[in-house]
Amino acid sequence: MxxxxxxxxxxxxxxxxxxxxxxxxxxxxxxxxxxxxxxxxxxxxxxxxxxxxAPAVPAEPVRTVHHFACTGGTLICKCLAALPNVQLLSEVDPLSTLRWNRIQPQFAPTDTTLQLRQSPRGVSPELLVRLFAQNLLAIQAECAALGQHLVLRDHAHSHFCVGDSVPERPTLREMLPPDLPVLSVVTVRHPIDSYIALSGNGWIHHAPGTFDEYCRRYQAFLDRHDALPTVRYEDFVERPEPTMRALCELLQLPFREDFVQLFPAIRLTGDSGRGGEQIAERPRRRPPPPLCAELLASHEVGPLCARLGYAPSTLQEGLEPPPASTGDR
Known part of the structure; x- marks a missing residue:
């Protein structure tokens, strides 16, 4: 319908x-x-x-999920994709410049947008946004006709964590067609944990490549999505079913308890975490000593954690120097 x-x-x-x-x-x-x-x-x-x-039948909304890299977004989106009739598109950002090599064009016979970007004359950002909006309307109409629920997973890293500054351009949510109903949520993780993982994966794409700069960009991301409800990754892994139920209410998606058994079969891009088929809390990874010192000396992480609702005691967990050995030398 x-x-x-x-x-x-x-x-x-x-x-x-x-x-x-x-x-x-x-x-x-x-x-x-x-x-x-x-x-x-x-x-x-x-x-x-x-x-x-007859009462008007509301149009089927598009759902969007926004988060930084290494914040548990892949796990959460796998679980969303395991719900009935959910069609999830992973890591969407029409204006992303990551993985785009101006010098060496990629083979992309099915991607007309990339073909335009790689063409000798290039393409304007405005046309890229228009093409995205037109394609999204066609995708959403097909999903609605099939009884599917379209979910877009934002690749906010491309916007907020690449280059010398955060560019002045629309977010994914701001690029959606204006007449299309939208339901959105932001998912977050403790910034120390996400930055440790980001550094370990070699994904420090911002300059200067410091933790304080990362925190400032996290704040900029939150500012642009300030009106949206927030779900914490730590709450999700501690209480998967009630947190997923709340997430489904926010996004008006059908909830089923068996998502816990089904999510390991879902394959998405961005699956860079520790893996496994269990949803469970895990201890903080201990970073190398230089990064550990930088995290402890940060001036920006305190206000960011306060905004995200993390207690001050979490700022030093797992970062303290190991106790000195008392054994004989």
Whole structure:
């Protein structure tokens, strides 16, 4: 179902066809009398009035999930993708410049957007946004017709964590067609844990490549998504089912408890975490000594953690120097 009622003209044509089939109106083979025509007109009017009085069916919304890299977003989105009839597109950002090599074009026969970016004359950001919006409308219409729920996983890292500064350009949510209903959520993780993982994966793409700069960019990301509800990764791994139920309520998605058994079968891009088929809390990784010292000396992480709701005691967990050995030398 498309989620819209037929127009009055369409409804009239349908009722006339039914009335003709029932012998209530004239056909070339069977002319009808005045009484039959009046009955047909009354029937048409009653049907049209029912159409006018019927409550409007709300259009199916697009859902968007926003987070930084290495914040547990892949695990959460795998679980969302395991829910009934969810169609999830992973790591979407039409204006991302990561993995785009201007010097060495990629083979991309199915990707006309990348073809445009790699073309000798290039393409404007405005056209990229228009193409994305048009494609999204077609995808959403198909999903709605099939009874599917479209979820877009934002690749916010491309916007906020690449280059010398955060570029002045629209977020993924701001690129969506204005008439399309949208439900969104932000997922977060303790910034010390996400930065340790980011550094371990070699994904420090911002400059200067410091933890304090990362915290400032995290704040900029939160500023641009300030009105959206937030779900913490730590709450999800501690209480998967109630947290997923709350997430489904926010996004108006059907909840099923068996997502815990189904999510390991889902394959998504960005699966850089520790892996495994269990949703469980894990201890903080101990970073190398130079990074450990940088994390402990940060001036920006305190305000960021306070904004995200993490207790001050979490700032030093697992970062203290190991106790000195008391054994004989």
């Amino acid at each position: 498309s989620g819209t009622l037929p127009s009055a003209d369409t409804a009239r044509a349908l009722v006339l066809a039914l009335a003709e089939t029932a012998g209530l109106v004239a056909t070339p083979r069977a002319p009808a009398g005045e009484q039959a025509e009046r009955e047909a007109c009354d029937l048409i009017e009653r049907c049209l009035q029912l159409c006018r009085d």
